Structure formats: structure tokens, C-alpha cells
Amino acid sequence: MKKIFFRIFSIAIILVVLVFILRIYNDHKYKDNNALKFPEYYKDVTDISLYPTDIDGVDVTYVDEGRMQGFRFVPKGKSHKGLVICFGGSDGGPNFETAKRLAEEGYETFALFMFGMKNQEQTLRKIPLEQFEDLISYINKNIKDKKPISILGASKGAEYALNLASKYHEIDNLILIAPSSYNFAGLDFKDYGSSWTYKGKELPYIDIKKSSFKSFLKNIIGPALIKSPISFKETYNSAIEKDSDRQEKLIPVKDVKANILMIVGEDDLMWDSLAMANKIKAQNPKARIYSYKGAGHIFAGNGIINLGKARIATGGSSEGNEEARNESRKTIDAFLKENHK
Secondary structure: HHHHHHHHHHHHHHHHHHHEEEEEEEHHHOOOOOOOOOOOOHHHOOHHHOOOOOOOEEEEEEEOOOOOOEEEEEEEOOOOOOOEEOOOOOOOOOHHHHHHHHHHHOOOOEEOOOOOOOOOOOOOOOOEEHHHHHHHHHHHHHHOOOOOEEEEEEOOHHHHHHHHHOOOOOEEEEEEOOOOOOEEEEEOOOOOOOOOEEEOOOOEEOOHHHHOHHHHHHHHHHHHHHHHOOOOOOHHHHHHHOOOOOOHHHHOOOOOOOOOEEEOOOOOOOOOOHHHHHHHHOOOOOOEEEOOOOOOOOOOOOOOEOOOOOHHHHHHHHHHHHHHHHHHHHHHHHHHHHHHO
16 A cells, blocks of 8 residues: 555656656746737727827827727728727737728728626626627717728637628628637636627527537647646537537528638637638638638737737748738728728
């Protein structure tokens, strides 16, 4: 009995030492890995005072209209018809930089929050699609040159945008960056449920808690212990595969009337955006997919984000992400010019 106890104790000590060594090794390996230069407002995306609103040639105002919360950009020399509405990802941020860039190119744009602001859900769960109606109301009351309307959403914002277009045919065009073809669970694990609601009911969702434990251990728990990059892709994939009712969780693309452009990185390690883009196209053959080799979930950095407490694998290389960023901007600009003549 003493021998067995001693053996177990010895193995435990070895494992603890090994984890400790691997954590030191990974801290050294990835110490210069935070190559991404985030704007100041990423410290707190809900703090509107951190956003730079003094922009040459563009008037920027904050709009507080019920559940519509965000920034309006009006170019002093507007050169394209209609509006471009931008949403960010799972942090709830408004995709401010994209809206700013497009405004500088002559588009009237909005950078809007999905959640976290006044009159909105405070976390990413059970967000009512009807909050889009406050935006439509604002547009109808305040903007004459309001058509066409294009929605640009990134990652979780793309999931949101595709849902909106399935319900609101005022939307003429969609630009989906790293899109999802499914509705997934929200990211508030204290009040767990669907990311979205409509008419008071939660939209059917893929439950990421029901993903493969082996995948969860291999790609999330293990890497977290030794401070190596965490990848969520296989966890999302296994949750889809294990859901026998997954077809019911697909976003109803057949109800979307808008033109669809999808931008994806072929090395996306957050979720399988290329496979899901193909599922969207299978339902809507006119949808366009532009995929980029060597690019990940976000077209910036070297594929790993250092968040201090954790490192997240987003995919791609520095060169691949930079090339995809430049080429995808040209693709987006061409799509908008085509549809905002």
C-alpha cells in the first residue's frame, strides 16, 4: 500500500513540475507574441469617451435611440448612396475602425453595439433581434438618403447580421466576416441560453457545453494549464456534430433577400468559418465567398492573441493575415461600390 501511495505521489509531483516547466517555457516562447496594437478603447469597449471622434472630413456623433446605441459617421463629402451599418464580435464592440475607414471613403456609416450599453442586454445572451427596429425607426426619422442599407458584421456580429437579414428585408446587402451558419449559445454561463431571441422566444441554438470532453480537454483545459494558445474551433465543431437536431439550429438563410458577401480565413482557429460559409452558400447559391490561405479568424497579428491570463489561437501567420487584410478590403470596397452606386 505504501509503495502504491508513493508511486502515485511521485507521479503527481512529476506532473506538477512538468506543468510548471511548460508554463515557464510558454511564457518565454510567447513573450513577444502580442504583436497586435489594440486601440485604446479595447480596454473597455463600452466607454464611449475612449473613441476618437475628431476625424478629418467626417462628422461623428453618438446616437442614443432606445436600444440603438452607437456612433454615426457622416462624411462632409458623401460620395456613395445609402448606409453601411457595422457590428463587431463577441466583445460587443461596435467595429469602430471599419465604420471610420468607410466613412473616410465617402460612405455614411454607423458603428453599433450589440449589447453592453444603455437599454441593451449587458452580456452576450438572449439579445432581442427586435432592437434592430430602433435603428430602422431612427433611419426613417433622420436620414433621407437611406437606401441601400448594408450590414457588415464580424464573427459573432456576422451571426447577428445574418439573423437580422432573415427577419428584416430592409437590409439590402450583407458583408459577413468569419461568419457562422448556426445559432450558438451565448457566452454568459451564469444565465445560459441562446445568443438571440425573437418575439420573446430564444432561437434554437447549438449548445457548446455539450461539445466533446476530449476536445475540450485537449484544446482548452490542457493549453490553459500550460499557458499555450487555446483553440475553440474543435469545441464548436464537436458541439455541432453531437447535436442531432443541428439542422434546426441553422440560421434560415432561405429567408434572406439581401446580397451576401463572405470573407473567411482558411486557417480560422476560433471556429470553422470556411465550412460554415459553405453551408450558407448551399442555402443561397448567389452568396459569394472569398477565402484567404494563411489567414485566421482576424486578419491581423501572427495568429495568437495574448490576453494576459490566457493566449487565444486565432489562426494564420503574420504574412497571411496581412495579405488577407489588404485583399479583403479591396473585395469589400468593390462589393460596396457595386451595391451603393
